[in-house]
Amino acid sequence: MSAGEKNSAGAGRMVQLMFGIAVAASFLLPVVWLVAGSLRPGSEIFTSLDPLSIGTFIPPRPTLANFVSAFGGxxxxxxxxxxxxxxxxxxxxxxxxxxxxxxxxxxxxxxxxxxxxxxxxxxxxxxxxxxxxxxxxxxxxxxxxxxxxxxxxxxxxxxxxxxxxxxxxxxxxxxxxxxxxxxxxxxxxxxxxxxxxxxxxxxxxxxxxxxxxxxxxxxxxxxxxxxxxxxxxxxxxxxxxxxxxxxxxxxxxxxxxxxxxxxxxxxxxxxxxxxxxxxxxxx
The missing domain is CATH 1.10.3720.10 (MetI-like)
Incomplete structure (x- = not known):
């Protein structure tokens, strides 16, 4: 296999990898948002101005109070x-x-x-x-x-x-x-x-x-x-x-x-x- 063919095959695999990562992320983002929401106070879940900000998926002040409350009912x-x-x-x-x-x-x-x-x-x-x-x-x-x-x-x-x-x-x-x-x-x-x-x-x-x-x-x-x-x-x-x-x-x-x-x-x-x-x- 020539150098050009190797580069083409490598580029094709890279495109497939990036596409796979994009598809996986599209499925994982709602799950990550669900878990992040469970770790923040209920009043803060829908208050983020930018829905795609880091704070939406990583709670700045995570808490387990929601889990304690759920198990208590x-x-x-x-x-x-x-x-x-x-x-x-x-x-x-x-x-x-x-x-x-x-x-x-x-x-x-x-x-x-x-x-x-x-x-x-x-x-x-x-x-x-x-x-x-x-x-x-x-x-x-x-x-x-x-x-x-x-x-x-x-x-x-x-x-x-x-x-x-x-x-x-x-x-x-x-x-x-x-x-x-x-x-x-x-x-x-x-x-x-x-x-x-x-x-x-x-x-x-x-x-x-x-x-x-x-x-x-x-x-x-x-x-x-x-x-x-x-x-x-x-x-x-x-x-x-x-x-x-x-x-x-x-x-x-x-x-x-x-x-x-x-x-x-x-x-x-x-x-x-x-x-x-x-x-x-x-x-």
Whole structure:
């Protein structure tokens, strides 16, 4: 490669780098502004004359008073409820979705393809279509304001079943046949062969379940009426007062709600990527 070609290639990479930095900055600036707003008094958040000044993104006198105030109100209970509901959804949802994916991939039975088509169709239907009639069913069953009502609808996730099934299809069929020759039952094959080999897929599925439950707003709003059962997104919405609003407290609560799933996603990013990459691989 000649010197001119090297210089041209280097200039092209530099342009790509600068473009990537510009795109990343456009996404990060609102996040930085959110975090900066959570560290300044609420009365100072919207008082900056120049919205692009350094003081807008770096508080001159940072304070944690907004976080203390947020944790001292109803948001703390909502955050605890969200953590409990999300954790239970992940644990129970992984067992249910993994069992369903195993039945749809490893076991041969009549109507399997029809059942899989129904699963695929289920995650194409918007939540709003079924939320109201389903909430009426839970209300008639006396399950309003319960953790059961908040958890159960999110346990069977069609997208998670689809991804796990695709991952299970990549597991060699010879392992199943060898286990059956040794007299292993389907339950043993599922617990001792499929689950240990599917750690990346299970972690990726858990992230999907957690994120879906963490962001849920419509369904918790329909099945909870008591303040002590509200989830964090609902308590955040209730912070907006009729006459006055503490924006510093709202920014702090929003930062907390955004930080928790971000940390989880970044921590398990490699597993999530691996599960998505392997979901289309077959033996």
């Amino acid at each position: 109803a948001f703390r209970r909502g955050l605890i409820n969200s953590i409990i509901v999300a954790a239970c959804t992940v644990v129970v949802g992984l067992l249910v979705c993994a069992a369903a994916a195993f039945a749809l991939s490893a076991m041969q039975w009549r109507g399997r393809e029809v059942a899989f088509a129904i699963v695929v169709f289920s995650f194409l239907v918007p939540e709003e279509v079924v939320a109201v009639p389903l909430s009426d069913i839970f209300a008639r069953a006396g399950l309003q304001n319960t953790y059961i009502a908040l958890i159960v609808p999110f346990v069977g996730n069609g997208m998670v079943i689809f991804l796990l099934r695709q991952f299970f299809l990549a597991i060699p069929r010879s392992l199943i046949e060898a286990a059956q020759v040794d007299g292993a039952s389907w339950l043993r094959i599922f617990l001792q062969i499929f689950l240990p080999l599917s750690r990346p897929a299970l972690i990726g599925a858990g992230v999907i379940l957690f994120n879906g439950q963490w962001q849920a707003y419509l369904w918790p709003l329909l099945v909870t009426t008591r303040n002590d059962m509200f989830l964090a997104p609902i308590t955040l919405a209730l912070m907006v007062g009729e006459h006055t609003t503490d924006y510093g407290q709202i920014f702090a609560a929003s930062t907390i709600l955004s930080l928790i799933p971000a940390v989880i996603l970044l921590g398990f990013q490699r597993f999530f990527t691996a599960s998505a990459a392997m979901s289309g691989v077959k033996e």
